Amino acid sequence: MCGGTRTGMCPHTRKDLPMSKLSVQEMCDLCHSIAKSKGFWDEKRNIGEALMLVVTELAEGMEAHRKQDADNFREELADTFIRLFDLCGGLGIDIEAEIMKKCEKNKLRPYKHGKIC
Numbered sequence: 001m002c003g004g005t006r007t008g009m010c011p012h013t014r015k016d017l018p019m020s021k022l023s024v025q026e027m028c029d030l031c032h033s034i035a036k037s038k039g040f041w042d043e044k045r046n047i048g049e050a051l052m053l054v055v056t057e058l059a060e061g062m063e064a065h066r067k068q069d070a071d072n073f074r075e076e077l078a079d080t081f082i083r084l085f086d087l088c089g090g091l092g093i094d095i096e097a098e099i100m101k102k103c104e105k106n107k108l109r110p111y112k113h114g115k116i117c
């Protein structure tokens with residue numbers, strides 16, 4: 001269906017694991033495989049454009065917040081993660097490992113990281 005993933009299985013057809021129990025890597029694989037199946041990776045991705053599309057989802061979240069539309073706010077946050085997971089999947093980034101590394105770094109930083117806000 002989607003040509004497989006880095007974890008070696010197609011998340012579209014995986015039946016043994018509920019969606020809510022997917023690991024971060026599996027979420028990346030799922031989001032990337034869906035984006036690939038919809039043609040978003042048919043040509044080489046422009047990374048700057050892909051990053052700015054993440055920002056557009058955050059902006060949509062801001063608009064939903066301004067309208068006090070909680071359902072849409074949650075959906076836009078989901079869109080943000082979907083675009084990030086797709087990008088990580090497409091670039092072969094182990095974002096779970098990167099997040100864990102950065103959390104360890106952050107634990108050693110000072111209060112408010114030495115800034116006022």
Ligand SMILES: [Mg+2]
Pocket residue numbers: 057060075076079
């Ligand atoms: Mg959106």
